[in-house]
Structure formats: C-alpha cells, structure tokens
Amino acid sequence: MRLVSTFSIAGFDPGTASWGVAVQSKFLAVGAIVPWARAGAGAVATQAMANYTYGPRGLELLSEGRTAQETVEALTAGDPQREHRQVGVVDAEGGSATFTGGGCLDWAGGIAGEHYAAQGNILVGRETVEAMARAFERGEDDLASRLLAALRAGQEAGGDRRGRQSAALLVVREGGGYGGDNDRMVDLRVDDHPDPIAELARLYGLHNLYFGETRPEDVVAVEGEVRREVASSLRRLGYLREESPDERTLHAALSAFVRTENFEEREQPPGYADRAVLEFLKDRAASR
Structure with missing residues (x-):
C-alpha cells in the first residue's frame, strides 16, 4: 500500500x-x-x-x-x-x-x-x-x-x-x-x-x-480606442487583413478568435466583447 x-x-x-x-x-x-x-x-x-x-x-x-x-x-x-x-x-x-x-x-x-x-x-x-x-x-x-x-x-x-x-x-x-x-x-x-x-x-x-460567467459590468462596447486595439491585435494574429474593417468583418474576425481559443461561453453580440477576452487577446497579440 x-x-x-x-x-x-x-x-x-x-x-x-x-x-x-x-x-x-x-x-x-x-x-x-x-x-x-x-x-x-x-x-x-x-x-x-x-x-x-x-x-x-x-x-x-x-x-x-x-x-x-x-x-x-x-x-x-x-x-x-x-x-x-x-x-x-x-x-x-x-x-x-x-x-x-x-x-x-x-x-x-x-x-x-x-x-x-x-x-x-x-x-x-x-x-x-x-x-x-x-x-x-x-x-x-x-x-x-x-x-x-x-x-x-x-x-x-x-x-x-x-x-x-x-x-x-x-x-x-x-x-x-x-x-x-x-x-x-x-x-x-x-x-x-x-x-x-x-x-x-x-x-x-x-x-x-x-x-466563468461574464458579469454585466464586464461587457465592453467595441468602439473608439477599444475598437482600434481589437483590430490591431486581430491583424497581428492573422485573423484580420483590412486596415479599416467594417463592423461585420471585425465581428467575424473577433468571433473566429473567440472560438479558436474556446471562449464560446464569453462570446458577446456584435459590437460588444467580454473584458477578460479582450485582455487575453491583447496579451496574446503582444507576445507575437
């Protein structure tokens, strides 16, 4: 034993x-x-x-x-x-x-x-x-x-x-x-x-x-500086090619990233994102 x-x-x-x-x-x-x-x-x-x-x-x-x-x-x-x-x-x-x-x-x-x-x-x-x-x-x-x-x-x-x-x-x-x-x-x-x-x-x-569940206070609007950071990170990781993507293209790229990284539980409607996912996206892009 x-x-x-x-x-x-x-x-x-x-x-x-x-x-x-x-x-x-x-x-x-x-x-x-x-x-x-x-x-x-x-x-x-x-x-x-x-x-x-x-x-x-x-x-x-x-x-x-x-x-x-x-x-x-x-x-x-x-x-x-x-x-x-x-x-x-x-x-x-x-x-x-x-x-x-x-x-x-x-x-x-x-x-x-x-x-x-x-x-x-x-x-x-x-x-x-x-x-x-x-x-x-x-x-x-x-x-x-x-x-x-x-x-x-x-x-x-x-x-x-x-x-x-x-x-x-x-x-x-x-x-x-x-x-x-x-x-x-x-x-x-x-x-x-x-x-x-x-x-x-x-x-x-x-x-x-x-x-984990997304709290209401952790839902972020993807606009302004947040939108620019999201687009930049997605381009760096190869999910996006356009310099000035429209809303549909940006959401599709972000959704592809979310599903690749198994964040389906935190996916938000078009125009919004989970704060924790955005931090993860930013860190992952910075490491490339």
Missing part, C-alpha cells in the same frame, strides 16, 4: 450548494487518489496509507443520508489497517468529521469545523491544519477559492515536511459541470511540479477565464 502523506481540506458552501476537496503532497499525482465529491452527497479526502475505497464507499454512504461522523465510523470500523489511515468528510448538510489513526506518521491530525474538515500527516506540525482551518473560516469567496486559500495557508505554515510535488482541486455542484449535464464544476490536477499550489492557482485562473 502506497503512503499518501499530505495535507487536505474537504469543504461545503451552503450558499451555492457546492462540495469540494483541495490537497497538496510530496507524492506523484495526488489528485488521482485523495479527493472525492458528489453533488448533493458530500466530499471525502482519503490519505496516509490511503484506502482508495474510502472515496467511492464514502460517497455511497453519504448519498444514503449518513452524516460525516457516521460515514467515518462506517469506513474505519471494518478496516484492519485503520490505524494507518486518515480521512476527512463533509456531508450533505455541511457536517464534518476527520479521523487520524494512531499509526500515522508525525505530525498527523486534523480539525473538523463548520462546513470543513482539514487534516494532514508527516507535517511540520499542527500549525499547518490550524492555518488551513483559519483560512477557510475567514474566506468570503467561492468555495474553490476558499479551498485554495486554505492550501496556501497550510503550505506557508510549514506543510508536508518532505516537500512539495503535486496538488489537486475538485469542486462539485448539481449541473455545474461543462454543458450542465454533470456536477464537476472544477476538476484540476497538478501531477508533478516544484510549486504545485501556485500552478494549481494558475490553472484555476484559466478555468475561470474559459468557463
């Missing part, structure tokens, strides 16, 4: 009915083992001498209406290696529980608070999970951002005493996935990187860029 020594946090956001897990470890591809979540049921983080079945079994128990504590007890009760396991759970109502077996390597432990369970093993000390708990409690952003903030705080407080290698972020919400026919709102992994949390945050920024 492989040892998944790491720190993680499972969390719930009642405002958006979202559940998720964030994790970091000195372990290759930790996202393939630790984080599990299902909309309407809850979230599970399984680590230490990880019992992979804690993930799917835990979600089934939560789907049956078990509380986080009941789920932890059911998972560990029949496990002869439970003293070497670590698991954190949040349930459908945001109840939380964390378990650390007595055989886990120091420092090992966890904190179960309102809507979250933070835990870790082979850590510098308890301050890692305490910092994660404080960061989550104080967070006011979306669940994914709060989970990431907790990871950063844990790392800054010492983190895994062996170092860093991989990280992952999983957030689910009913209908929150691509196309609206699944619950995986965010599912990002950094399998091998010298600074996995920073890289995970970068990927989450890209995720928001590609799949």
Whole structure:
C-alpha cells in the first residue's frame, strides 16, 4: 500500500450548494487518489496509507443520508489497517468529521469545523491544519477559492515536511459541470511540479477565464480606442487583413478568435466583447 502523506481540506458552501476537496503532497499525482465529491452527497479526502475505497464507499454512504461522523465510523470500523489511515468528510448538510489513526506518521491530525474538515500527516506540525482551518473560516469567496486559500495557508505554515510535488482541486455542484449535464464544476490536477499550489492557482485562473460567467459590468462596447486595439491585435494574429474593417468583418474576425481559443461561453453580440477576452487577446497579440 502506497503512503499518501499530505495535507487536505474537504469543504461545503451552503450558499451555492457546492462540495469540494483541495490537497497538496510530496507524492506523484495526488489528485488521482485523495479527493472525492458528489453533488448533493458530500466530499471525502482519503490519505496516509490511503484506502482508495474510502472515496467511492464514502460517497455511497453519504448519498444514503449518513452524516460525516457516521460515514467515518462506517469506513474505519471494518478496516484492519485503520490505524494507518486518515480521512476527512463533509456531508450533505455541511457536517464534518476527520479521523487520524494512531499509526500515522508525525505530525498527523486534523480539525473538523463548520462546513470543513482539514487534516494532514508527516507535517511540520499542527500549525499547518490550524492555518488551513483559519483560512477557510475567514474566506468570503467561492468555495474553490476558499479551498485554495486554505492550501496556501497550510503550505506557508510549514506543510508536508518532505516537500512539495503535486496538488489537486475538485469542486462539485448539481449541473455545474461543462454543458450542465454533470456536477464537476472544477476538476484540476497538478501531477508533478516544484510549486504545485501556485500552478494549481494558475490553472484555476484559466478555468475561470474559459468557463466563468461574464458579469454585466464586464461587457465592453467595441468602439473608439477599444475598437482600434481589437483590430490591431486581430491583424497581428492573422485573423484580420483590412486596415479599416467594417463592423461585420471585425465581428467575424473577433468571433473566429473567440472560438479558436474556446471562449464560446464569453462570446458577446456584435459590437460588444467580454473584458477578460479582450485582455487575453491583447496579451496574446503582444507576445507575437
């Protein structure tokens, strides 16, 4: 059995009915083992001498209406290696529980608070999970951002005493996935990187860029100086040839860029554009 020594946090956001897990470890591809979540049921983080079945079994128990504590007890009760396991759970109502077996390597432990369970093993000390708990409690952003903030705080407080290698972020919400026919709102992994949390945050920024909703205040009229910059950038990238394109030609070129870069979720009617897309267009053109 492989040892998944790491720190993680499972969390719930009642405002958006979202559940998720964030994790970091000195372990290759930790996202393939630790984080599990299902909309309407809850979230599970399984680590230490990880019992992979804690993930799917835990979600089934939560789907049956078990509380986080009941789920932890059911998972560990029949496990002869439970003293070497670590698991954190949040349930459908945001109840939380964390378990650390007595055989886990120091420092090992966890904190179960309102809507979250933070835990870790082979850590510098308890301050890692305490910092994660404080960061989550104080967070006011979306669940994914709060989970990431907790990871950063844990790392800054010492983190895994062996170092860093991989990280992952999983957030689910009913209908929150691509196309609206699944619950995986965010599912990002950094399998091998010298600074996995920073890289995970970068990927989450890209995720928001590609799949985030355009706020009304971020819709920009393509006119005046904005129009000149858009036309210049599109010409530099080869989407436009005319020096003075008419509105139809300019919109067609901008639409081609938007679809090539997978920004369909942010495409606007003729004469308007998403501010984030315009910034991306400007930066991409400047790099040529």
